[in-house]
Amino acid sequence: MIDFRYHLVTVVAIFFALAAGIALGAGPLQAQLSQSLTDQASSDRLGEQRAQTDLNVAQARLAFADDFAGSTSPAIVGSALDGRTVSIIMLPGADRSAVRALREEIVAAEGSVVSSLTFTGDLLDPANRQLAEGLSERVLSSGGSKAAGSTKDRATGSYQLVGAAVARAFLTTSDQREDRDDTATGIEAAFTEAGLISAGRSPARRAQLALLITGAPTADDPDGYDAVAAEIAVALDESAVGVVVAGPSAAADEGVVRAVRESTAAAKVSSVDALDLPAGRVVTVLALAEQAQGAAGQYGVGEAADSAAPSIRR
Numbered sequence: 001m002i003d004f005r006y007h008l009v010t011v012v013a014i015f016f017a018l019a020a021g022i023a024l025g026a027g028p029l030q031a032q033l034s035q036s037l038t039d040q041a042s043s044d045r046l047g048e049q050r051a052q053t054d055l056n057v058a059q060a061r062l063a064f065a066d067d068f069a070g071s072t073s074p075a076i077v078g079s080a081l082d083g084r085t086v087s088i089i090m091l092p093g094a095d096r097s098a099v100r101a102l103r104e105e106i107v108a109a110e111g112s113v114v115s116s117l118t119f120t121g122d123l124l125d126p127a128n129r130q131l132a133e134g135l136s137e138r139v140l141s142s143g144g145s146k147a148a149g150s151t152k153d154r155a156t157g158s159y160q161l162v163g164a165a166v167a168r169a170f171l172t173t174s175d176q177r178e179d180r181d182d183t184a185t186g187i188e189a190a191f192t193e194a195g196l197i198s199a200g201r202s203p204a205r206r207a208q209l210a211l212l213i214t215g216a217p218t219a220d221d222p223d224g225y226d227a228v229a230a231e232i233a234v235a236l237d238e239s240a241v242g243v244v245v246a247g248p249s250a251a252a253d254e255g256v257v258r259a260v261r262e263s264t265a266a267a268k269v270s271s272v273d274a275l276d277l278p279a280g281r282v283v284t285v286l287a288l289a290e291q292a293q294g295a296a297g298q299y300g301v302g303e304a305a306d307s308a309a310p311s312i313r314r
Contacts, residue, residue, distance in 0.1 A: 078109070079109065079110040080109045080110075080111075080285060080286060080288075080289035081106060081109040081110050081111030081285065081288060081289055081292070082110055082111075082289075082292075083110060083111070083112070084111050084112070084208050084209055084241070084288070084289075084292050085111070085112050085113075085114045085205065085206070085207040085208045085209065086106055086111050086112065086113050086114065086207050086208070086209045086210070086211055086288065087113075087114065087115040087116070087117070087170050087171060087203075087206075087207035087209070087210050087211070088102070088103065088113055088115070088116045088117075088211050088213065089116075089117055089118070089119060089210055089211065089212045089213070090116070090117070090118045090119070090213050091118075091119050091124065091212060091213065091214040091215065091229060091256060092118075092119070092120065092121045092124070092215065093214065093215025093216065093217075093218060094118075094213040094214060094215050094247075095213075095215060095248070095275070095276070098213065098275050098276070098281065099116075099213055101278075101281050102211070102213070102246075102275075102281050102284060102285075105281050105282065105284070105285045106211075106285060106288070109285050109289070111209075111285075111288070113207075114203050114204075114205050114206070114207045115170050115199070115203035115205075115206075115207055116199075116200060116203075117170065117197050117198065117199040117200070118197060118198040118199075119196070119197055119229075119232075120195055120196055120197060120198060121222075122194075122195050122196055123162070123191075123196040123197060124222075124225050124228045124229055124232075125222045125225065125228075126222060126223070126224040126225070126228055127222065128196075129158050129159070130158075131194065131196075132158065132159070132161075132162045132196060133158040133159075133161055133162065135165075135190060135191065135194055135196070136158075136161040136162045136164065136165040137161060138190075139165050139168075139183075139186065139187045139190050139191075140161070140164060140165055140168065142183075142186070159228050159231040159232050159235065160231060160232075160234065160235040161235075162232055162235065163231070163232040163233070163234065163235020163236045163238070163239075164235050164238070164239060165187055165191070166187075166191070166197070166232070166235075166236065167210075167235065167236050167238070167239030167240060168183065168184065168187055168239065169183075169184045169185075169187035169188045169191070170184070170188075170203070170206060170207060170210075171206055171207055171208070171210055171236060171239050171240040172206035172207070172208060172239070172240065172241075173208070173239060173240060173241055174206075174208070175208075175241075177205060178205060178206045179204060179205050179206070180202075180203065180204065180205060180206055184206070185202060188202060207240070208240060208241040208242075208292070209240060209241055209242050209243070209244070209288050209291060209292060210233075210236050210237075210240050210242075210243045210244070211243075211244050211246065211284070211288060212229070212233055212236075212243065212244070212245045212246070212256075213246055213247065213275070214229065214245065214246070214247035214251050214255060214256040214257065215247065215248065215251070216247070216248050216250035216251055216255065217250065217251065217254045217255035217256075225256075226254075226255055226256045226258065226259035227259050227263070229245075229256045229259065229260075230245075230256065230259040230260045230263045230265045230269075231263075231265075233245055233260060233265055233269045234263075234264065234265045234268065234269060237265075237268050237269050241291065241292055242270070242288065242290075242291025242292055242294075242296075243268075243269045243270070243291065244269070244270045244271070244272065244284060244287045244288050244291055245257060245260050245269060245270070245271045245272075246271065246272040246273075246275045246280070246284045246287075247272075247273060247275050248273070248274075248275050248276035249273050249274055249276060249300065249301055249302065251273060252271075252273035252300060252301075252302030252303075252304065252305070253302070257271045257272075257273045257300075257302070258302075258304070260298075261298050261302075261304045262304075266296075266298060267296065268296050269296060270287040270288075270290065270291055270296045270297055270298065270299070271287075271298045271299070271300075272284045272287055272299050272300050273299070273300030273301060273302040273305060274299075274300040274301050280300065282309075283299050283300065283308070283309040283310070286309055286310045287299055287309075287310055289310075290310040295310075297310055
C-alpha cells in the first residue's frame with residue numbers, strides 16, 4: 001500500500017509540474033519568447049535594409065566611376081597612340097564586348113588596329129608543345145635568313161619559338177609602315193591550318209604594338225596554360241615595339257595576368273587587370289602608349305600592380 005501511494009504522489013506531482021509549465025508557457029514565458037522573436041525579426045530587417053543601402057551606394061559609386069571614365073577618356077587619352085599600329089590578340093575566354101570597346105578606345109587615341117587574331121586553346125595547351133614547336137621551327141626556317149637568323153638564336157624555348165613565328169607574321173619593330181610579305185602570309189596559313197590561331201581576314205600590314213586580351217581563368221584551363229601565354233608574350237615583345245596583356249580583375253588572382261607579373265615577362269611586358277571596367281580600358285590604351293615610349297608597368301587593382309595607371313606623358 002505504501003508503494004502504491006508513493007507512485008500515486010509521484011504521478012500527481014508530475015501532472016502539477018506539467019500544469020505549471022503550461023501556465024507559465026501560456027503566460028510570462030510565452031510573452032518573453034514572443035518579444036524575443038519580435039526583436040530578432042526587427043534586427044534582421046534592419047540589417048537587411050542596411051545591407052541593401054550599402055549595396056545601392058556601392059553600385060552608385062561604381063556607376064559614377066564608369067560614367068566619369070567614359071566622359072573623361074578623350075581628354076585623358078588624347079592622341080596618346082599618335083598613329084601607332086596595334087594587333088589585337090584574343091586568348092580563349094576573352095570578352096568580345098571588351099575587345100570591341102578597346103578597339104574604339106585605340107581609334108579614339110589616334111591609333112590603328114591593323115590585325116585581329118585569336119590564339120586557340122590548342123596553341124596554349126602544354127600538351128601540344130611539340131606540335132607548336134615543330135611547326136614554328138619549320139615556318140621560321142622556310143622564311144630564310146630574315147625570318148630565322150637572330151630570332152631563332154634568341155628564341156631558345158618552345159613557346160619562345162611560337163611567339164617568334166607569330167611575331168614574324170604580324171608584328172614589327174619598325175617606326176615606318178611595313179607591309180606583310182609572302183613569308184608572313186605563309187606562317188599565318190600554316191598556323192591556321194594546324195588549328196593554333198584564327199586570324200579572320202588576313203591583314204595587309206604589320207603592327208607595332210601587340211595587345212593580348214585574356215578572360216577570367218576557368219576550371220577547364222589546362223595546367224600551365226597561363227605560363228605558356230606569358231612565355232609567348234615575351235617572345236612577341238622581342239619582335240614588336242611593345243606588348244600589353246590585359247584581362248579582368250580575376251586574371252590577376254589566377255590567370256595570365258598573374259603569370260606575366262610573376263615571370264621575367266614583367267620587366268618588358270605591361271599588364272592591366274581591370275579590363276572589366278571602363279577605366280581599365282582607358283588604362284590599357286595608356287599602357288600601350290607607354291610601351292611605344294619604351295617603358296613597361298603593371299597596372300590595375302590587383303595586389304601585384306605597380307599603380308592604378310601609367311603616368312601620362314605628352
